[in-house]
Amino acid sequence: MLWLLVGIPLVVGTVLLLPGRRADPYAGPVAIGATVLTLATSILVAVERPAISVAYLKGVAFGLRVDGLSAVMVITVAVVLLAVLVFAAGEFGPEEARARFFGFMLVFAGAMLVTVTASTVVALLMAWEVMGAMSYALIGFWWRDAGRASSGTVAFLTTRAADLGLYLAAGAALAGGAGALELSELARLPDGWRDVVAAGVVLAAMGKSAQLPFSFWLSRAMDGPSPVSALLHSATMVAAGAYLLLRLEPLLSATAWAAVLVAWLGALTALALGAVALVQRDLKQLLAASTCAQVGFMVLAAGAGGVAAGSAHLVAHALTKSLLFLAAGAWLAALGTKNLPDLRGVARRYPVVGATFTVGAVTLAGIPPLSIWATKDEVLAAALHESTPLYLLGLAAAALSAAYAARAAVLVWSAPAPDPEWDTDRQGTRRVSPWQRNALPPLAAGAALVGVLAVHSVWSEFAAIVSDGEEPTPVWWEYLLSTAVALIAAGAAAAVVWQRGDVPMQQRLGEWLGLEALARAGVAVPAQRTAEMLARFDDRVVDGGVRATAAVGTSFAGTVDARLEWSVEATVRALAEGFRKLGRLARRPQTGQLHHYYAQAVVVLAALAVLLVVL
Structure with missing residues (x-):
């Protein structure tokens, strides 16, 4: 049943995305029908509280579990998703890319359902990434408008920068001994590693939930369609960071x-x-x-x-x-x-x-x-x-x-x-x-x-x-x-x-405390300057070193060709000529006449005798 809960929106959303505009006429009814099934399934799993675990790597599992907190969340996500998709069915006309919109919305909601039921860091990371990607696609849904596309990029890059904290937390959990990467194990990590994990979780949660100093990206998210704003701001992405902190409250309390x-x-x-x-x-x-x-x-x-x-x-x-x-x-x-x-x-x-x-x-x-x-x-x-x-x-x-x-x-x-x-x-x-x-x-x-x-x-x-x-x-x-x-x-x-x-x-205040300008001046511009400096270093030192090495090799090869090739070739030619002459001299005694051979043998024997006498 839990596989069905997360699978319905993820699979139906993906299926709607594959045919492109050909799926537009029936995208709305299919998406709403899938959401009704998701809502019914969410009620069932909230009652039954199932759990699943699938081996991912040795000792590390992809795990999902429904407990009291996640039971409340899956029903909330499904209810809000249904209302938002019903509204969207009346807002998006036939000229809009309905299949793309409804497909992205279902995948987005499916990723949130995985997030709230994740019992391991592996499952959480996978869903966290999909949510980020879908938010980029939905905020910049009208991508032909450069301003809206830019807003999607700002939102994506800001949350992605904070998401690195979750990878930091996963690495620290592994290093600290939480080999199975169960979320319930994080609070029991030894001091030091537990602090690093907590720092990574707090960073990722603050970015996802648009808390200070990351709040400005949520202003940019308003360039998306209204149903996107309704879902993103209420029961999915922005709520995900707060949910993560509530889920890992024992970890927060375990640190000083x-x-x-x-x-x-x-x-x-x-x-x-x-x-x-x-x-x-x-x-x-x-x-x-x-x-x-x-x-x-x-x-x-x-x-x-x-x-x-x-x-x-x-x-x-x-x-x-x-x-x-x-x-x-x-x-x-x-x-x-x-x-x-x-x-x-x-x-x-x-x-x-x-x-x-x-x-x-x-x-x-x-x-x-x-x-x-x-x-x-x-x-x-x-x-x-x-x-x-x-x-x-x-x-x-x-x-x-x-x-x-x-x-x-x-x-x-x-x-x-x-x-x-x-x-x-x-x-x-x-x-x-x-x-x-x-x-x-x-x-x-x-x-x-x-x-x-x-x-x-x-x-x-x-x-x-x-x-x-x-x-x-x-x-x-x-x-x-x-x-x-x-x-x-x-x-x-x-x-x-x-x-x-x-x-x-x-x-x-009207400009959101100037947070985006501060982020650009304090983070984006220095990062860009650093990237430009590293690019120049790469061009002039790394790539320049490779080019210099190639030039030296080419020059050396030219020198060898100009200075040594003629002497080597002349030596080879002289040796060949010497052996050729020796060959002609060796053919001279080969006359075919027997008395010549006897005479040659006498000469050789006489030479040997003289040599023996001398030595």
Whole structure:
């Protein structure tokens, strides 16, 4: 059954990619059918909890296993994938490369399913690589647009640079004695090697989940199609890094520094990218920065030991953020713009999309009794158990979440702009298709109903499924404080929008803290300069040495040919001539007359006699 779970999307996705455009007419129904089967299989494996292991190298296996944490994740991935593909069936027309799109999406989701069920480093690395490759293909899906292709490259290279950490971790695990490369063995490595493994895992996870300082690649990912953004930001690639940290929380806790570093990086990302989201003029950019911030809460939970809290927040965020991105995508397809000032009143024009978007925004704001209110407070409780400053930082980040979510909701319901600029990103259709519209209500219902986790008995059951240890839970004053903070922040943002039209723009925040420029100046440019210097060294020293050696050899050969060849040849000719003369002299005595032979014999014998007498 577990092979079936990961095999259906991987095999069907690959089959859709092979025929090219000939598969376009039936790509959508086939992909949706495969996803329905995947969802049904995910429910079965969540109940049965199977495990498989296949020998890869001697003593090293490719292993998959479903436990409580991965059971929750496989269902989440399948649910979100189904909603996203239903939406995409209504967005991509017959002129689009539908088979290529749906094929890549299925392979992408299949790689995530392998990631969340991987029990060995080998399986994790394979899935990690496929996810990276598929993200490049999907972000740059419209590859004829140079800007979009460049965005795919930036995202791919940034995450690939961080992915090297996972290879570092695998090598250190082997060197440290974890020969089977089981994920469960990593926390038991000896000191030193365990620290190296933890460092590699943290680096790879921070890059994949777009945490500081890697956050900028997620801004570039917005150049992909809206369904790609919805899947990538909610239940697959960006969530993979946070999931990895939650999965390997025992490894983080076993080191003296990793858990603390992870917790503070997550909290700082939640705060900084929350501020970035607050000032964005582009709706998809706002949601992208929000993703970095919300994943920061998951990373904070992993560092603080809140595996159940981080897992619950991951599920709630996956449902909420896929809903918001699909709603933004519906408006983009209809009106051809994602510029927030030009989307004023759009919720009134498309009420189903507007209503579901509002549910998502209120959920994202952390307003009770919806899901993120409950899960965010569980994360904050874990943070408070570790450090009061960490809790206060998380609470400030939660206030920013409420503010940017309220700002987006108020803008889309406010009075329409007198002269909006539509069709700036693409040619709008002025309608939302039934496929797009029908994908939204189930996600909105899920985002709201997961708030049942705030009920103590329900939370206890969930925590027992995904985590082995006891975790702190919020008390009444924590719920009350976070609710007050969320309502005050949301009300303040709404008041600013109503009175001033929108929040004031801050250029540095609007440009994602200038992280991409810093990465180019601090990493890309030095790396390019180093590469150019090494290329010159190769041309002038390595390749130049080879050319110089060849030139010296050629010159020496010419010298030998000019100076020695004639003497060698003359010597050979002289020897040949001497032997030729000796041969002519040797033929002279051969007369055929017997008396000549006797005379020659007498002469020879006489010579020998004289020689004997002399000697």
